[in-house]
Amino acid sequence: MEMTCQQIAELVGGELVGDGAVTITGLEELALADASQLTFIGDVPHARRWPHCEAGASLINRGLEVEADGRPLIRVDDVDLAMAALLDHVTAPDPRVSVGVDPTASVDPSAKLGAGVAIGPGCVVGPNVTIGDDTQLHPRVTLYDGCVIGAGCVLWPNVVVRERCEVGDGGILHSGVVVGTDGFGYRPSPDGQGIVKIPHVGNVVLGRGVEVGANTTIDRGKFSSTTVGDGSKIDNLVVIAHNVRIGRCVLIAGKTGIAGSTTIGDGAMIGGGCDIRDHLDIGPGVKLAGGSQVMNDIPAGQTWAGSPAQEFTKARREYVAVRQLPDVMKKVRKQLRDMG
Amino acid sequence: MEMTCQQIAELVGGELVGDGAVTITGLEELALADASQLTFIGDVPHARRWPHCEAGASLINRGLEVEADGRPLIRVDDVDLAMAALLDHVTAPDPRVSVGVDPTASVDPSAKLGAGVAIGPGCVVGPNVTIGDDTQLHPRVTLYDGCVIGAGCVLWPNVVVRERCEVGDGGILHSGVVVGTDGFGYRPSPDGQGIVKIPHVGNVVLGRGVEVGANTTIDRGKFSSTTVGDGSKIDNLVVIAHNVRIGRCVLIAGKTGIAGSTTIGDGAMIGGGCDIRDHLDIGPGVKLAGGSQVMNDIPAGQTWAGSPAQEFTKARREYVAVRQLPDVMKKVRKQLRDMG
């Protein structure tokens, strides 16, 4: 990246205050930016720290005041959107796989490949797989029998999609993702001497624009499908069990686990490190704090937290009470003693 | 799947009530089943919901009453066993690797391969590895020097088994499993300036019929072996540290972590998302609720829950008390104030 402040102001549609010739070679948050970098000021605390930071220039929300010191400022309506526009502008495109089938890949003759499909080294594409136009398989992706991968998808190295699973258009599966592995289901053997595996005959269906983080696993359904709705985004090392149903535009942060047959409504936002029990109904628009352990259904739109999780204001009240408990208990004990 | 209710009744040894000619094309749980699908009624709540569901027919436990409405019912002793028998009958076999060694695989000449062994594309089999009859290596499995893999095993893509580890007959290792990686052990360097890696010279020994879920890791022992007993089943993204000893027929659900040198007794059932400290003794038959954090030994047969985990009835009593704490504390504070 190398842009003048003038060029940046034009790109983001902002109002330049100061020297438009100052050259910027990178973007950085305020605390870390150096004189060659542009930062952003979106609230009063950042505005206060502006004089003490070393950034060469800053985007700043209209309406915020900072101490003028000669460094260029670019006033915009929303620094987050302006930064996003800049990032889009300066971002190098992701590494791509060459269009066509790498000679070290193994593609079954019955597979149907769309136009512009790129199949990297060591990939294995099974019988009756369908791959949509312009989809990229990075090295060593494995697609089992009858998978349907949409158009414009990117599957990073070592992704495994098991038989009959579906990935919608524009899907992104990061390195090491496993879609459609067997659900964790067993029953006692008839002789009572062991455990017998229950077959999982269902599949996994990911909607359009679903992104799945590195090394995350999504189990296939027992009878029907484990599903993830259009536009939902799942972070790294998440465990999604058999027959979970995730709605549209759901965000699930890293290291969360969702047990079998639980439903997550549209637009829910699930923090990292949560454990959600099986057969629950988590309503649309629910927000769940990181590290929550969910043992109950959650009504639409509520924010929950804690372990076991409960509605946020109750969780906070309980948290405050527990923190005070040792001191209160000491007083109560004294009182109980005094009263005989 | 396409079977008449008559055929299904015969297969499961059940008593048909209604029209045996009704055709079924799938299995589904009651809430989701449509008119072409067979469901199952195993308890009173399901029996009550039967009139409101759309399933075409149902298996039902003898002794349960439902409102008859003309849809076929098949009475059996145990719907779970009947469904399992049906699933076994209708399940397509898992995708298989062709018997023999794929030309893109690399197999050391000193490796001993049993009859019917199938080694898929890109596999790497090291020196002195032994593989039992009919074992399947899916694409890109890596077996390091001196591994012993039993007969009838299935190793899914990208499984790594490090040197000298053993997998018993009938083992299933799902995609991305890593068996025998180094334990996490370090000591201060002699000069006090850093950390030195402790070698782990042991291995991992998995018994017969052990199943390990996708992207789970099992560390090798420091001196001797990390072991998993016959018939035990481990879910996805589980972390098993060095020198852990897991008994027979243990179930461990997803995202659980077991720290170094801890022992889990036969038949234990460990919920998902648990953290179990190092050097503990978890007795045979212990049941552990999901999300438990275990800091103490657990006697045989007990059920524990919570964080830190304790015996289940105590955990529940504590949980109820904590939920009431904010209100009780308010009353107590008033009382303390009133009493000066």
Place this chain on the structure above:
Amino acid sequence: MEMTCQQIAELVGGELVGDGAVTITGLEELALADASQLTFIGDVPHARRWPHCEAGASLINRGLEVEADGRPLIRVDDVDLAMAALLDHVTAPDPRVSVGVDPTASVDPSAKLGAGVAIGPGCVVGPNVTIGDDTQLHPRVTLYDGCVIGAGCVLWPNVVVRERCEVGDGGILHSGVVVGTDGFGYRPSPDGQGIVKIPHVGNVVLGRGVEVGANTTIDRGKFSSTTVGDGSKIDNLVVIAHNVRIGRCVLIAGKTGIAGSTTIGDGAMIGGGCDIRDHLDIGPGVKLAGGSQVMNDIPAGQTWAGSPAQEFTKARREYVAVRQLPDVMKKVRKQLRDMG
């Protein structure tokens, strides 16, 4: 391993008491050792159990007393260091990849390979990658455009290092590690109808001697770098989000998650299964108990525990109070009733 006690005493610089001709074929902890194995006695409890164990001989710290029974003892200043020296001596070297480029690997002509570099089967090395002397790429490692891998590194199977990331000299990345995958960042789409991916233009920089456990993921920075300092060690299945900054010689045990932009100071020790929130400052030398959920900054040198985490003595006091709560509450309720 096959050594006499005399040879062992010489190797560790210890004082032999008893028959130096006794042959030892392995090392084992006291409770598990058999007559052919050497164990170690580093404290009074182990010393007490010596008469009841079956080990053939033992290392023992000078100053500890045990019941003499004819089995050889080797007195040393520090059994842990002596065991480490022995382990170093008896450990077979790790499996190595042959020096050179395997014919099934794909290396871009612009990549710069140091002397003695070993690139295993199925590896993919992208444009402008630099690899230092004697570095080993085990099967199917993928290095994307512009990566810089130091000298003497070992990358185990299926490791993925995304574009422009750096791994310092002597780094060890275990199987399935993903370095530099996209951070989990989205913003509402301008039309309010969905979620838009935020590009992550930064990278990951791992210092010298960093070890990363199997299937762990480290996200690339949004603007600048996600960093891990020299000598830090990260266990299996850890999630490190974008722009996390980890200091030198930090230990992070398995299944821990660290959210975006959090800083971990030099020498910190993070237990397993912890969740650490975003944008926190965890000071140098902090110790964090396993399973902690960290919602606040932690000052240098403190030990914290619990959920939400707090200073250890407070956490313990709270824990004790909560355990007593049901009984105390019962008494308080009675008292409140008695007082009307």
